[in-house]
Amino acid sequence: MYDIISIGSATRDVLFSADELKRFNKMDDFPTGEAICLGYGSKIEMKKIVLTSGGGGTNAGVTFSRQGLKTACIGVVGQDFNGAEILKELEGENIDVKHFQKHDDNYTAYSVILVHPGGERTILSYKGEGQHFDPKKLDLENLKSKWLFLDSLGGVYEVLEKSVNWAVENGVKLATNPGGKELAHGLEKLKPLLKHFSVVIMNQEEAAGLTGIDFKQEDEIFKFMDKVIDGVFVMTKGPEGVVVSDGKNIYSAGVPDSPVVERTGAGDAFSSGFVVEYIQGTTRDKVQATSEEKKETIIKAIQFATANASSVVTQYGAKAGILNKDEWGPWPLVEVKVREI
Numbered sequence: 001m002y003d004i005i006s007i008g009s010a011t012r013d014v015l016f017s018a019d020e021l022k023r024f025n026k027m028d029d030f031p032t033g034e035a036i037c038l039g040y041g042s043k044i045e046m047k048k049i050v051l052t053s054g055g056g057g058t059n060a061g062v063t064f065s066r067q068g069l070k071t072a073c074i075g076v077v078g079q080d081f082n083g084a085e086i087l088k089e090l091e092g093e094n095i096d097v098k099h100f101q102k103h104d105d106n107y108t109a110y111s112v113i114l115v116h117p118g119g120e121r122t123i124l125s126y127k128g129e130g131q132h133f134d135p136k137k138l139d140l141e142n143l144k145s146k147w148l149f150l151d152s153l154g155g156v157y158e159v160l161e162k163s164v165n166w167a168v169e170n171g172v173k174l175a176t177n178p179g180g181k182e183l184a185h186g187l188e189k190l191k192p193l194l195k196h197f198s199v200v201i202m203n204q205e206e207a208a209g210l211t212g213i214d215f216k217q218e219d220e221i222f223k224f225m226d227k228v229i230d231g232v233f234v235m236t237k238g239p240e241g242v243v244v245s246d247g248k249n250i251y252s253a254g255v256p257d258s259p260v261v262e263r264t265g266a267g268d269a270f271s272s273g274f275v276v277e278y279i280q281g282t283t284r285d286k287v288q289a290t291s292e293e294k295k296e297t298i299i300k301a302i303q304f305a306t307a308n309a310s311s312v313v314t315q316y317g318a319k320a321g322i323l324n325k326d327e328w329g330p331w332p333l334v335e336v337k338v339r340e341i
Helices: 056-066 082-091 155-170 187-194 204-211 218-228 264-286 289-314
Strands: 004-009 009-016 024-027 036-039 050-053 069-073 076-080 100-105 110-115 122-128 145-150 173-176 200-201 233-237 243-244 250-251 338-340
Touching: 004 056, 004 233, 004 264, 009 082, 024 338, 036 069, 050 082, 050 173, 056 069, 056 082, 076 082, 145 264, 155 173, 155 187, 187 204, 200 204, 200 218, 200 264, 204 218, 204 233, 218 233, 218 243, 233 264, 243 289, 250 289, 264 289
Parallel strands: 004 069, 004 145, 009 110, 076 100, 145 173, 173 200, 200 233
Antiparallel strands: 009 050, 024 036, 110 122, 233 243, 243 250, 250 338
């Protein structure tokens, strides 16, 4: 019996840092309005290189395992060196990887991450085998788990549907931080599945796109999502923090002032940090928890998620800074203040 199974993307990441990476703003050709630029035809010396694994499924799995949950991770890798290294790294984190799918028709997903001296990064992402999740090879029937966490599934709707149906049929609780390709299936297709989730996490842009409600109308987004899901809805807002609804109360928190080396994996650290503390909080609560105990669980989940993300951005790569059990980070982190709206 696992405490949680994490299903999602698995990538091999290489991070490069160089002083010569220039940042320009007011760049209308780019969605963010900013760009990291290199000299055309030039040869740039990299000051630092880091090789590690990434992908939302594996990043979340490491958070769960380091926080003491018996964890299995399922993803897709190629029959290549990078795939073997990912599995080796996860095994070193005490994560069961024997249910991973291994394909030989493409390479393991790979990302080149260019890190600006200011901590922001641009990711060159090759999806590779990550797009080839095979629902027929997803054998859940012989597995037992208390929770199932779903991250990016390469947009394969059949994997999402099969996973949710298995969880519902077997009394397994569900949490998700869906990828963009999953959200692209649209609300009408996702609605029957989302209602079964105990925790749903997405950023503000994703929530606005899924609901069709204007980005700035937060209250309307939460009213809408509270009707779609029976559980907790978490909407992250980047540097502005997070807003969370449990269907009755709405909580808001900002982001602490912490050092930033680079931001890869911060979102995964937040979502998995929230889920793991929510799981542990609901386990600690009595069967019939009081409203105050439920509020305390949400508050602690926000605080730990923030601490986990704040720790991850202090190191290179998505996993190095993930917190271990009973650890609040490598510096005196003041607990983030959570206010009830």
